[in-house]
Amino acid sequence: MFLQNLEQYEIILASKSPRRQQLLSDLGLRFSVQSMDIPEVFPDNLGMTEVSVYLAELKAEAFRPQLKNNQLVITADTIVWLDDQVLNKPTDYADGFRMLKKLSGKKHQVITGVCLLSAEKKVSFYALTDVWFKELSDEEICYYLECYQPYDKAGAYGIQEWIGYIGIYRLEGSFFNVMGLPVQSVYEHLKTF
Structure with missing residues (x-):
């Protein structure tokens, strides 16, 4: 494993998302997948970059009561x-x-909040990507919804699916963030965890 500082940890990815599982696996990490159904409710007064970090921390804190000393939980929203x-x-x-x-x-923003939690330490951060959609026809929207059923995706789309291929003409920031996990930022934070 490249991230040798993490060898002491049993890593838990707290996400049912197959995209997050694949991206984390592609970093070369060994981990188990566990998730809890946490209501994704947040205070109304939170700003754009605060919502996803708040939700990622909420998901991580749900693990705290049973967290063992050698475990590291990774959550994202x-x-x-x-x-x-x-x-x-x-x-x-x-x-x-x-x-x-x-x-x-x-143009819209995609923000992913990430929380890394162990018994001794908690690190939270976010990544922001600006995304530009072309004008989509009703037929294009209907086709995408009928064929891909993106009901598990924020904003009703996956950048790595048909709608992303034909609809997104520009982005600034991390592509993988839009998929659900800013792997470059995650890697940098894990290196120093």
Whole structure:
């Protein structure tokens, strides 16, 4: 393992996301996957970069009561921010259509908050990526929703899927952040954990 400072830890990724699991695995880390169903509720007064960090910490703190000294929990939460509001995961087809219609032709932000938690230490950080969508036709939105059913994705889309291929024409920041885990930032923080 390249991150030898982590050899003392049993690493737990607290996420059901197959994308996060793949990205963390591609870093060369050995880890187990455990997750708890934590309501993703946050105070209304939090700003754009605070929401995802708050939610990532909430997920991590749920593990604290049973955390052993040799364990390191990694949690993450990704939000889509448009017009001063959070676009969560869509509840159904109509909600997904509404979200993609709002994102169409506009720039938005994708923010992923990450929390690294052990019995002795907690490190939290976020990554922000600006994403530009072209104008999407209703037919393109309907096709994507029907074929890909992105109901587990913030903002109702996955950049690594069809809608990302045809709809996103520019981004500034980490591509992998938009997928759900800013692996470069995670790696840098793990190196010094």
